[in-house]
Amino acid sequence: MTVQSYYLPRSLAEATALLAEHGPSLLVMAGGTVVMPLINEGISTPQKVMGLRRVGLNYVRHEEGALIIGATTPLTRLLEPDVIPMLREAARHTATWSIRNMGTVGGNLFVPPPAGDLAVALLALDAEVKLVRVGGERTVPLSAFWTGFMQTVVAADELVAEIRVPKPGGRTAFRKFGRKQANTPAIVTIAVHLIMADRRVQEARIALGAVGPHPLRARQAEAALTGQPLDTATIAAVAELAAAECEPFTDAIASDWYRRRMVKVQLGRVLTAFLAEG
């Protein structure tokens, strides 16, 4: 093991100060479920590591119209009944019991696809991310958080401190499609939020995971759905558009061709289930 120093700060202020002092040479981890495998395998060989398990960001708060989640809250906490139903569903389909006890909500934003199922639900719910550094903070919409594969807008001196999730104003659906029911990387993960008015879609958010360098909004599909009645012809067209605009990849789980195909099939099924609900 090459690690020379492991820092375990006891507050957010202490953590941001360490980050300001050491800069990008300090590898940041929360639950360790992404970073530790890389270190164990010798793929990542950091000299300095900072763990966030003791910084005091393990909390869920209810505010008017929103759920506020501390960045290092374990995923397991999101299974509780006070949490937005789609987030509970997404948490249940993210990793396994032991990993959910370790992996954190903030950390899930940094998990490379095809993992990171919870982040897809957060994206469909239009969550915002609070970033904190020494002497300042800013809030970024999750839709503008990722800039590429394992790349985000988080600066070298910033930490994700909190995630604010607006309570859904409409109907939601989450579907993770993988090769088995549990403990599996996704072929595609889909999260949808729809606001209906007069039997037409007033507002649509469609988030896709495992079919791009990071969780994506299917903007063309959303636009095609907005203002339309939710009928089979619309659903077929919308599913086709989402399949065309996503950016799937090939890995040991599925080919890019199959992933694109499954976006069409699974999004079609998700939207058809809304239809069946009336």
Add this chain to the structure above:
Amino acid sequence: MAATIVRFVLNGRPTEVMVRPLMTLQTVLREVLGYTATKAGCKQGGCGSCTVLVNGEPMVSCLLPVEDVADQEVTTLEGLTPAEGLHPLQQAFFENFATQCGYCTPGMIMIAKALLDRNPHPDRAAIIEALSGQYCRCTGYEPIIRAVEDAAHRLNGGRP
């Protein structure tokens, strides 16, 4: 940064170890303290063979820096085993042929213990969901599921 001293409670006993930075709980258990029931499988958090309980919550010890469990309570399979005989889960695994090569067994039993602590009457679906992060390449899982059902029955006062 030099080695540091970490104190935690292991199977009810206050424990103190000197560790290098970022040393995992798995390494400390197996290589420093000689508690080898906790296995070292994939070291990726993927196989579940190193599962221990931290304050009663299952975690994979291969991804857990031991400094993160300072002042916490860690339970391993050694802590479950009584001085004489076997824990009902161990007995049920033994009698139901739920162990073949045995490598996954400690992790299986620890996660099963966490399940039965929370849900003394789990149905088959709940058992499967709890075990879904634990890999067994020998048994095909059915004997393990039966063993957990049997252990629940015994712990609820039923006859073996």
